[in-house]
Amino acid sequence: MSTTTVSEAFHRRPTYGNWLSVALVWAVLLAVPVWLPAIGGYTSLATRILAFGLAAMGLNFLLGFTGVMSFGHAAYFGLGAYGCGLTLKYLANSTPLAVLIGALVGTLGGALFGALIVRRKGVYFAMLTIAFGQICYYIAYTWNDFTGGYDGLRGFVRQPISIGPLVIDIQNNMILFYYFVLATFAVCVGLMALLLRAPFGRTLIAIRENQRRARFLGIPVEFHVWLSFTISAFFTSVAGALYALVNNFADPTTLNYVISGDIVIMAVLGGMRSFWGPLIGAAMFVALQDYISSETVNWMSFIGLIFVVVVLFFPRGVLGYLRRLPL
Amino acid sequence: MLTLVLFNVFNGVIVGLFYVLMALGLAMILNLSGVINFAHGNFLALGGYFAFLLVPYIGFWAALVASPLIVGVIGLILERTIIRPLYPRDPVYSLLLTFGLAFIIQDLCRTAWGPNALPLTVPASINQPISTEFFFLTGYRLFIIGIVILAVVALFLFLRHSRMGMRIRAGTLDLETVAALGINVRLLRSFNFGLGIFLAGLAGVLAGGQIGLNPNMGDDLLMPAFIAIIVGGVGSMVGTLLGGLIIGVAAGVTTVFYPSGSEVVIYLIMILVLLLRPRGLLGEEGMMT
Numbered sequence: 361m362s363t364t365t366v367s368e369a370f371h372r373r374p375t376y377g378n379w380l381s382v383a384l385v386w387a388v389l390l391a392v393p394v395w396l397p398a399i400g401g402y403t404s405l406a407t408r409i410l411a412f413g414l415a416a417m418g419l420n421f422l423l424g425f426t427g428v429m430s431f432g433h434a435a436y437f438g439l440g441a442y443g444c445g446l447t448l449k450y451l452a453n454s455t456p457l458a459v460l461i462g463a464l465v466g467t468l469g470g471a472l473f474g475a476l477i478v479r480r481k482g483v484y485f486a487m488l489t490i491a492f493g494q495i496c497y498y499i500a501y502t503w504n505d506f507t508g509g510y511d512g513l514r515g516f517v518r519q520p521i522s523i524g525p526l527v528i529d530i531q532n533n534m535i536l537f538y539y540f541v542l543a544t545f546a547v548c549v550g551l552m553a554l555l556l557r558a559p560f561g562r563t564l565i566a567i568r569e570n571q572r573r574a575r576f577l578g579i580p581v582e583f584h585v586w587l588s589f590t591i592s593a594f595f596t597s598v599a600g601a602l603y604a605l606v607n608n609f610a611d612p613t614t615l616n617y618v619i620s621g622d623i624v625i626m627a628v629l630g631g632m633r634s635f636w637g638p639l640i641g642a643a644m645f646v647a648l649q650d651y652i653s654s655e656t657v658n659w660m661s662f663i664g665l666i667f668v669v670v671v672l673f674f675p676r677g678v679l680g681y682l683r684r685l686p687l
Numbered sequence: 688m689l690t691l692v693l694f695n696v697f698n699g700v701i702v703g704l705f706y707v708l709m710a711l712g713l714a715m716i717l718n719l720s721g722v723i724n725f726a727h728g729n730f731l732a733l734g735g736y737f738a739f740l741l742v743p744y745i746g747f748w749a750a751l752v753a754s755p756l757i758v759g760v761i762g763l764i765l766e767r768t769i770i771r772p773l774y775p776r777d778p779v780y781s782l783l784l785t786f787g788l789a790f791i792i793q794d795l796c797r798t799a800w801g802p803n804a805l806p807l808t809v810p811a812s813i814n815q816p817i818s819t820e821f822f823f824l825t826g827y828r829l830f831i832i833g834i835v836i837l838a839v840v841a842l843f844l845f846l847r848h849s850r851m852g853m854r855i856r857a858g859t860l861d862l863e864t865v866a867a868l869g870i871n872v873r874l875l876r877s878f879n880f881g882l883g884i885f886l887a888g889l890a891g892v893l894a895g896g897q898i899g900l901n902p903n904m905g906d907d908l909l910m911p912a913f914i915a916i917i918v919g920g921v922g923s924m925v926g927t928l929l930g931g932l933i934i935g936v937a938a939g940v941t942t943v944f945y946p947s948g949s950e951v952v953i954y955l956i957m958i959l960v961l962l963l964r965p966r967g968l969l970g971e972e973g974m975m976t
Contacts, residue, residue, distance in 0.1 A: 667787025
């Protein structure tokens with residue numbers, strides 16, 4: 361709200377990146393199995409980054425483009441993960457179907473919660489989103505027979521995809537699985553870009569810039585915020601479903617508010633005023649977390665420091681910072 | 688059966704009092720500064736650990752006062768150095784900052800005092816059972832009730848009658864006007880922040896004597912404290928007090944009949960309140976809502 365001045369926002373089109381940078385992003389993502397092992401990474405790390413990147417971009421649809429703060433997106437991430445895992449375990453041996461049902465569960469959850477709290481404002485709204493996230497956490501945590509409780513949901517395996525005679529073995533081949541996740545990611549991101557370019561997306565930005573003015577112009581603000589909340593929950597729950605497939609495991613801690621905080625810091629770290637920022641933030645955060653937690657027992661302090669340093673010194677995130685440099 | 692019910696209701700009251708101490712501090716900071724302090728539970732743990740350090744030297748009674756004071760001063764310093772610059776910015780930043788602080792403080796506690804529970808020794812004079820039939824009425828629990836009542840009454844008297852307290856209350860309603868009247872709002876916010884953290888530290892010492900110390904002892908209290916504020920109504924301190932007691936007792940009563948539901952019932956109460964009375968029990972329309 362306060363980080364972009366009104367005139368700045370009106371004179372600059374929101375950046376979906378020019379064609380060159382978009383091409384660059386996709387080239388980098390497509391070539392991951394080639395260059396990542398060369399610098400000492402592993403493919404499932406990239407898969408995790410994509411999942412969290414999508415979650416952070418989904419959150420940013422609400423945070424960065426509608427100006428509404430949710431600190432409870434772990435709820436939708438986790439609902440997606442559990443929806444996906446439970447489908448594979450009890451309902452059907454189809455990975456795409458499981459992802460769809462996971463997304464459906466998370467989106468419905470978001471629509472329901474959103475409807476309850478959409479009239480609340482600012483910090484109070486954020487507190488309510490946290491509380492609702494914790495409800496989902498406790499349900500997953502206590503409902504032992506169905507969700508596996510404290511130990512998490514096990515006993516499901518992502519299934520190979522068969523298109524006619526062609527079988528894509530995403531079960532054992534981590535690289536093929538990475539491309540499956542990337543394809544799902546691409547569909548979601550494409551959809552998100554279309555929504556933001558459409559009049560609907562422009563309306564959301566108008567609400568972000570000046571809610572009162574938007575209301576005076578006759579825009580039904582609450583309805584738009586609710587819709588944005590629900591759409592944001594949809595993207596984040598797809599991400600959660602993909603995340604459950606990475607380890608064939610749904611963990612109750614994916615519903616905890618700690619994950620909500622992680623998703624928000626990814627968006628802020630990358631730059632919440634830009635389309636691709638959250639993906640960059642997710643890549644940095646997940647890679648750093650992966651590295652630090654294997655190097656020191658005091659990883660929590662380092663993660664905490666990342667939060668503090670980003671907030672105090674890089675509030676506009678990496679992309680916001682780069683954009684300010686006189687290049 | 689009656690004893691069992693009484694036992695759990697009493698437990699609920701004790702837990703509720705801890706919620707109240709946590710929630711009042713959180714609410715003071717939230718109301719005046721618009722900061723959701725995620726590290727509040729970790730300041731509580733710090734309060735317990737500092738008391739653990741101090742008791743061998745100055746005794747329990749002095750530590751009961753000194754430890755929260757030290758924690759309050761730490762809160763004050765953090766407010767002046769890293770939280771104050773965030774006031775004019777989007778609230779997401781202060782939220783993220785205290786979130787990171789929570790990680791750091793918890794990790795420091797774990798490094799300094801180890802991951803396992805440590806006992807906080809309580810003087811024998813207040814640590815004996817009072818009645819054999821009602822075994823749960825230990826002296827220490829009554830002591831907790833007494834101290835919390837004392838602290839809450841003192842806080843409300845301070846807010847209602849002292850000059851500083853009135854300024855804080857005025858500031859929660861309209862900070863700009865208060866500033867325009869020539870009151871040093873920065874000082875007011877610092878003091879208010881320190882006071883809120885002091886209450887967390889006090890809760891930490893009391894909780895340490897009851898359940899022992901561990902690095903994440905405050906975590907389980909943080910969410911109920913949020914709920915207490917939401918149920919009571921954002922902006923109303925009396926509401927927060929009421930909210931804390933209600934959800935504490937409700938959790939206690941639920942434990943009698945359905946032990947694993949004690950957490951869920953807190954959230955059910957919150958949803959009920961939001962559906963029937965969205966601004967909270969005593970919240971005023973328009974206050975941050």
